[in-house]
Each structure stands twice: as structure tokens, then as C-alpha cells.
Amino acid sequence: LIADLGVATTTRIIDNLTQQASRKQLKNAEALYDILKKDMADMLHKVEQPLEIDSNNKPHVILMVGVNGVGKTTTIGKMAKKFQAEGKSVMLAAGDTFRAAAVEQLQVWGDRNGIPVVAQHTGADSASVLFDAMQSATAKNVDVLIADTAGRLQNKAHLMDELKKVVRVMRKHDATAPHEIMLTIDAGTGQNALSQAELFKDAIGLTGITITKLDGTAKGGVIFAVADKFEIPIRFIGIGEGIDDLRTFNSEEFIEALFSSEDKK
Numbered sequence: 001l002i003a004d005l006g007v008a009t010t011t012r013i014i015d016n017l018t019q020q021a022s023r024k025q026l027k028n029a030e031a032l033y034d035i036l037k038k039d040m041a042d043m044l045h046k047v048e049q050p051l052e053i054d055s056n057n058k059p060h061v062i063l064m065v066g067v068n069g070v071g072k073t074t075t076i077g078k079m080a081k082k083f084q085a086e087g088k089s090v091m092l093a094a095g096d097t098f099r100a101a102a103v104e105q106l107q108v109w110g111d112r113n114g115i116p117v118v119a120q121h122t123g124a125d126s127a128s129v130l131f132d133a134m135q136s137a138t139a140k141n142v143d144v145l146i147a148d149t150a151g152r153l154q155n156k157a158h159l160m161d162e163l164k165k166v167v168r169v170m171r172k173h174d175a176t177a178p179h180e181i182m183l184t185i186d187a188g189t190g191q192n193a194l195s196q197a198e199l200f201k202d203a204i205g206l207t208g209i210t211i212t213k214l215d216g217t218a219k220g221g222v223i224f225a226v227a228d229k230f231e232i233p234i235r236f237i238g239i240g241e242g243i244d245d246l247r248t249f250n251s252e253e254f255i256e257a258l259f260s261s262e263d264k265k
Helices: 007-024 029-045 072-085 100-113 126-139 156-173 191-204 217-230 251-264
Strands: 060-065 090-093 144-147 180-186 208-212 234-238 246-248
Touching (some): 007 217, 029 217, 029 251, 060 072, 060 126, 090 126, 126 144, 126 156, 156 191, 217 234
Parallel strands (some): 090 144, 208 234
Antiparallel strands (some): 234 246
């Protein structure tokens, strides 16, 4: 439990259980188990807030942030497909201009799903790509613009400065943009996910989180740690590689899945 939940969250859960147990004189494990389940459900319930697209404010701009390797670009493709299926028009912006592979990946997603992608050459200024994309999305009356960004952490200060600039430039075009700043974290990275969330939150603020690679519930602990520490809405969870494996986060379903897999052990 501690590996992913982290010491602070685990300690809090255990303290709460101990208090409840002594207060209610709970002698049997079953009752304690129910309290544990309820406690953990309450923790997640606070952050269960689906992403809402404001159709009166077009384009609704979603700025995707996160370090390389967490599945950010893949998540963008899945989100685009999801919005498309809901009847919304979507445009993608290839703001990770340092990785040719990231730009190509978005373009492949776009081609496959008939979604326009705004991109420039490798090494182009990320903020100018995203400004172009906002102008284009506005001109075409697109519902949702999803913007990719760089995630190289070798030089944290440089990356954070770049993201701050991106946000500033977006606000020149639309003072209310970006309407969502979504962090993608990989469930398998445990406590690293917490330090990543801290870093991005401090630099540009976060309005939502997507947790990827949750195909094994053993990795689920990080959700509790993130929910407990930041109380930032968890929008989606990624449970596999397939295009439809991005689910709107539902705390009850998640708790049931977690506890039923524990029960089977």
C-alpha cells in the first residue's frame, strides 16, 4: 500500500481507521474493511469531476502537460476520438516541437480520424504553434482544441518557462484560455507522479489530471496519493492501449474494481 499511496496518505488512512475502530469497538475485520473502503471512496469522491466542454466558448482549449513517456500524446488521440464521438469538432496542435516523433504521432492520429493538426518544423517555437492553432480553430469555429506540449525534464526551469510563455501567448488570443490545463501522469511511476504534479501545479496551475497505464490495479494507489495531496479533479483514467480505453473517472467503479481484485487474492 505505502509504495504508491505514499507515507502521508497511508498514515492518515490508518489513523482514521484506528480512531473509528476504537470508537465503535470494531472487533471484526469485515467492519474495518468496510470503513477502509468508505474512507478511500470519500478521498476519491472529492476529485470525481468530469471534464465539461463549454460550447458557448469556442474553441474550448485543453492544454496538455506532462513529462515525456507518460502517454500524453496517446491520451490526446484518445480524447480527440471521444469528443468526436460526442459530435464535437476537434483540432490538434503539435506543441511538442522538440520531438519529431510527437508531431508525427499526432499527425497520424489526425489522419486516421479526420482531425486537422496544426504543426510546424521541429524546433519551432511552441507558443507560436499554439497561437496559430488558436487562430485557425477560431476561424473554423472548432469546438475543442487540444494542444500537446514538450515534456523533457532534463532542464526543468527551461520547460516551465516555456509552458508559462505558452499560457501567456494563448491568453493574448483569448483571455479565458486555456480552459483546461490537464496533467497526464503514469500510474506506474508511484511517488514520482506526486513530484511531477507539484512541479506543473506550481508553474502554471492545473485544472485536471489524467492517469494513464492503470491496466493493473496494483498501480492504482497513486490515484489516492494525488487526490489526497492536491484535490485536483481527475478527469480520465487510461486502462489500456486501445483507442476506447480512456474512461471518464468514476470513483465508485474504481473502488469496486480495486477491492474486488483485493478480495480475489
